[in-house]
């Protein structure tokens with residue numbers, strides 16, 4: 001049995017990992033093709049972000065069909081091949097389950113819109129206020145109202161994220177059964193790990209206006225979240241002791257994490273928390289430029305390390321994922337101390353108590369994008385906020401500077417494999433620009449260099 005406390009996870013964002021058919025879009029075969037590289041690093045698991053059928057408004061976090069693979073990524077046969085090949089190398093697969101919401105293309109939502117009461121209950125529809133305005137003043141995480149009006153129904157539906165990502169109603173037991181079924185399906189395909197997307201938002205509390213914030217206190221770590229997770233555990237992954245799970249916890253509290261990831265709570269193996277990645281925000285406000293508060297960063301890491309340990313709960317430890325800028329650019333140095341600072345940051349993560357996660361490209365010190373124009377950005381959150389910042393009165397230049405620093409696309413440019421065109425990521429036209437520094441920063445040049453960042457990570461993983 002693998003002990004998740006002794007494991008390391010490598011995160012793959014498949015669309016930016018490796019493209020095998022020249023359409024500029026990474027695919028499952030691309031992951032299979034690079035398994036030896038991953039094996040070389042020595043990790044135990046790969047977490048892959050969603051590759052299920054999706055219209056891709058939020059790069060696959062808008063799932064239209066949980067049981068099938070989006071043709072852009074390949075086929076079920078490709079997945080099975082990947083699973084077999086990974087197993088041969090002793091690597092286990094962790095899938096990304098997005099259950100707080102579906103895509104608006106999902107057949108459940110389509111049925112709901114067509115007036116089917118059963119499916120309407122799968123989502124959160126509410127009447128507007130007396131004056132016809134939205135039920136509450138909550139804001140979507142991607143900007144604007146969290147409610148969308150449906151004229152035919154004269155009702156609004158809740159979407160904490162994109163308007164094409166309606167929130168599921170977890171208070172409906174039928175929804176919880178559907179979710180359990182999806183998890184069991186992928187377990188039957190040999191999957192040994194799950195990451196649950198924004199899973200602490202599934203239990204909504206009061207539908208009230210928030211005059212202190214953007215509404216998050218009414219739906220974060222909600223009243224039934226622990227009960228729902230215990231149930232999911234008992235009805236699905238908890239039946240296989242080998243499975244490890246991690247919950248993505250948005251704006252959570254430590255007390256809740258003691259329970260989400262407590263040794264005896266039968267919820268999840270561990271949690272991702274984000275407080276340490278807000279030290280260059282203004283409170284919860286990401287779209288500002290403020291200097292990184294390194295003292296605060298240390299304080300947060302310390303208090304979570306101590307708090308979680310005392311309460312027998314387990315952390316996932318990480319600097320980066322597909323939603324974050326590159327750590328070497330953010331907390332280290334892209335210039336003179338590029339290599340040293342990348343290794344320093346690696347040492348911190350791998351020295352902490354918790355299961356370390358390495359995000360693709362981090363192990364070779366990849367940096368933020370070198371984009372100079374907004375048209376090069378792809379992320380819906382960045383594009384929305386670029387507009388919102390200008391509506392607030394910022395100049396184009398100032399708005400752009402903020403996007404450059406904070407955009408999720410910083411972590412989404414293609415993996416830099418070698419010094420060939422597009423860093424060897426594709427033979428076609430990449431869906432998003434490759435950083436021009438691929439000639440200097442690439443995997444090939446580091447594999448056989450004993451002093452490279454890659455080989456430093458390799459030692460840390462082994463340790």
Ligand code: GLC
Nearest residue numbers: 058061098161197198322323
């Ligand atoms: C998580 C994902 C992010 C996605 C959001 C909505 O934060 O990591 O990429 O946009 O949830 O599903």
Ligand code: CA
Nearest residue numbers: 019021025027
């Ligand atoms: Ca492809």
